[in-house]
Amino acid sequence: MPLARKKSRNYLPLVLLMLALFPIFGSSYYNELIGKIMIMAIFAMSLDLLVGFTGLVSFGHAAFFGVAAYSVVLLSPKYDPGNLLLVLPGAVLTGAAVAFVVGLFVLRTKGIYFIMVTLAFAQMIYFVFHDTPLGGGSDGAFLNVKPELRIGEKVLLDLNEPMQFYYIVLVLLVVAYVFLRVLLRSPLGHALAGIRSNEHRMLSLGFPVFLYKLAGFVTAGGLAGLAGFLSACQYGFVTPEILSWHQSGNVLLMVILGGMGTLNGAAIGAFAFVVLQEVFSALTKHWQLLMGVVIVTVVMVLPGGLSSLPQRLKGLLIGGGNRNG
Amino acid sequence: MAELVLSARGMSRRFGGLYANRDVSLDMHKGMLHAVLGPNGAGKSTLINLLSGDLPPSAGQILYRGEDISGWSPDKRSRAGIGRSYQRTNIFPAFTVFENCRLAAQSRAPRALRIFSKAISFADLRDAADRAIAQAGLAERRDVVAATLSHGEQRQLEIAMVLATSPSVLLLDEPLAGMGPEESQSMVALLKKLTPDHAILLVEHDMDAVFAVADVITVMVAGQVLESGPPDQIRDSVAVQEAYLGDGESDDE
Known part of the structure; x- marks a missing residue:
C-alpha cells in the first residue's frame, strides 16, 4: 500500500472478548440488555450501509426490521418450536424482499423526497399490521415457542435458552459486521461509495446507478431483517410499534449519534442510545427530553459522532502539547 | 472517408x-x-x-x-x-487520483456480484487506471486525494477518468x-495523440x-x-x- 497506514489500536478483539465473557459476570437483566444492544447494533449497521456509505437517508428502515420480526411469528408453529434453518433465512429474505419492492419505488426519488417516501412506505406497512388481523392487529402476536435447530432427536441450538440466545446474537453480530466490511471493500462497495460521493458522475461513467442503489437497499433490508428476527426471538412477541416511525427515527439517531459511515460508529451509537434510554427512563418518564439534549449536544460538539471522540481528544492533547512545548 | x-x-x-x-x-x-x-x-x-x-x-x-x-x-x-468530460470539474473529491480512475475503469468490468473480492485486487482495472493517469500526466500525483489537487490538475483528472473507461x-x-x-x-x-484512435x-x-x-x-x-x-x-x-x-x-x- 502506498498510503501509510495510520497507527491506531484495534480495539475490536478486546470488545469481542468482553462481549464473550460478559455473561459469566452479568445478571440475566444485563445479559438481556447487552443482547438488545447487539441486536440494535446489527440494525444500526444495516442502516449505516445506506445512510453512511451510499448517501441514502432512509427514514423507514423499521419496515424491514418489523416485517422480518412478524415473519418469525407467522413462520413458526403455534405451540412448537420453529425450525431455525427455515425461520432465520425466512426472516432475512422477508426483509430483503420487502426492501426490494419498496426500493423499486423510493430509489427513483432523491434528497428530502427520498426521506419522505421511505417514511410513507414504512407507515403503510405499519398500518397493514396495525389494522388487519394478519399479525394480531394492534395487540400484536406472541411467539409462544422460539425457534430451535434440531437434527433428528438432538437439539443443537435452542433460542429459548437465554445463554444460547446471547451467544447466537453475538455470533450473528460478528457475521453481520464482517459481511459488511467485506462488502464495502468489494467492487460493489466501492461503487456505492462513488454514488455517495458523486452520483451524477457515476452515471456518466456508465454505472447503472439505480441497480446499485437497489442492491444496497436490499442488502440493508436483509440485515435489518436479521435484527428483526433476533428481536422477535428475544422478547417472544411482536407489536406494530416495532414498525412505527419512532423505531425508524431511533435507529437513524443511533447512526447519527455514533457517527455515519464508519460501521463501528453505528454499533457505538446503538450502545449509547440503548444505555441512555435505560438510564433516563429510570430517572423520569420524560426520558425523551433528556435524550434530545444529549443528541443535540453530540451533533453540535462532535459532528463525527461518538466514534470520532478518541481522535478528537488525541487532537486536542497533541495540539496542547505543541503549544506548551 | x-x-x-x-x-x-x-x-x-x-x-x-x-x-x-x-x-x-x-x-x-x-x-x-x-x-x-x-x-x-x-x-x-x-x-x-x-x-x-x-x-x-x-x-x-x-x-x-x-x-x-x-x-x-x-x-x-x-x-x-461515448465518454465525456465536464466543463465544471466533476470528480470524486474524497478519493485518491488512483481510486477516481480505478472506479472509472470498473464501470467497464463491474463485477458487482463478486462481493467477496477486493475491488483493488483486479489487475486489469489497476492497469487501466494507471495508464489513464500516465496519459493525462498525473503519474506523480497518483496517490493524492483529488480534493487537494490544484485546479489544473483536477482538469487533468477529469480527462484521465474518461480515458480510464476506454471510450x-x-x-x-x-x-x-x-x-x-x-x-x-x-x-x-x-x-x-488520442485523435487517431478516437x-x-x-x-x-x-x-x-x-x-x-x-x-x-x-x-x-x-x-x-x-x-x-x-x-x-x-x-x-x-x-x-x-x-x-x-x-x-x-x-x-
Whole structure:
C-alpha cells in the first residue's frame, strides 16, 4: 500500500472478548440488555450501509426490521418450536424482499423526497399490521415457542435458552459486521461509495446507478431483517410499534449519534442510545427530553459522532502539547 | 472517408420558448477531432449534454454507429463507448487520483456480484487506471486525494477518468479552461495523440489550441450551426468573423 497506514489500536478483539465473557459476570437483566444492544447494533449497521456509505437517508428502515420480526411469528408453529434453518433465512429474505419492492419505488426519488417516501412506505406497512388481523392487529402476536435447530432427536441450538440466545446474537453480530466490511471493500462497495460521493458522475461513467442503489437497499433490508428476527426471538412477541416511525427515527439517531459511515460508529451509537434510554427512563418518564439534549449536544460538539471522540481528544492533547512545548 | 461514429441529425433542445440548440447536425469520425467554437450562450455545452444523454433532445436524432440512441440513458451511452468530460470539474473529491480512475475503469468490468473480492485486487482495472493517469500526466500525483489537487490538475483528472473507461468517442467540454500554459500544451499534445484512435468532439475557447488540433471546426451562434468546415475555411469565413468581431456587443451571454 502506498498510503501509510495510520497507527491506531484495534480495539475490536478486546470488545469481542468482553462481549464473550460478559455473561459469566452479568445478571440475566444485563445479559438481556447487552443482547438488545447487539441486536440494535446489527440494525444500526444495516442502516449505516445506506445512510453512511451510499448517501441514502432512509427514514423507514423499521419496515424491514418489523416485517422480518412478524415473519418469525407467522413462520413458526403455534405451540412448537420453529425450525431455525427455515425461520432465520425466512426472516432475512422477508426483509430483503420487502426492501426490494419498496426500493423499486423510493430509489427513483432523491434528497428530502427520498426521506419522505421511505417514511410513507414504512407507515403503510405499519398500518397493514396495525389494522388487519394478519399479525394480531394492534395487540400484536406472541411467539409462544422460539425457534430451535434440531437434527433428528438432538437439539443443537435452542433460542429459548437465554445463554444460547446471547451467544447466537453475538455470533450473528460478528457475521453481520464482517459481511459488511467485506462488502464495502468489494467492487460493489466501492461503487456505492462513488454514488455517495458523486452520483451524477457515476452515471456518466456508465454505472447503472439505480441497480446499485437497489442492491444496497436490499442488502440493508436483509440485515435489518436479521435484527428483526433476533428481536422477535428475544422478547417472544411482536407489536406494530416495532414498525412505527419512532423505531425508524431511533435507529437513524443511533447512526447519527455514533457517527455515519464508519460501521463501528453505528454499533457505538446503538450502545449509547440503548444505555441512555435505560438510564433516563429510570430517572423520569420524560426520558425523551433528556435524550434530545444529549443528541443535540453530540451533533453540535462532535459532528463525527461518538466514534470520532478518541481522535478528537488525541487532537486536542497533541495540539496542547505543541503549544506548551 | 474515415469511419462515421457519432452524428446528430436536426437535433434541437428547447427550454420553454428558448432554443438552446436548433436543428443542429454534425458528424464525428474516428481519427478526427471535431472542434466546436462559439460565443458564450451559443449552445456548445447543451450540444455535449445532448450527445452524452445528460439532456434528452426535444427533436431530432442522434446516431451512434448507425443506431438511433436519442432515447438512451447517459449510463447506457457511456457503456456503449461515448465518454465525456465536464466543463465544471466533476470528480470524486474524497478519493485518491488512483481510486477516481480505478472506479472509472470498473464501470467497464463491474463485477458487482463478486462481493467477496477486493475491488483493488483486479489487475486489469489497476492497469487501466494507471495508464489513464500516465496519459493525462498525473503519474506523480497518483496517490493524492483529488480534493487537494490544484485546479489544473483536477482538469487533468477529469480527462484521465474518461480515458480510464476506454471510450471510442470523447466529448470534451472545455478541457483547457483553468489550465496553465504548460498544462495546456501537454493537453494539446495528448489530444493529438488520442485523435487517431478516437472520434473527438472538443468544445474550447482557446483559439490557438483549437486551430492547432482540429480537423473540422463547427461554429455555433445562438444555438444554431453558423458554419462548419476545415480550419482554413473557418479562418477565412466572413460570417464567422462577423459573428466574433462584427457585433461583439450583442453576444448573447
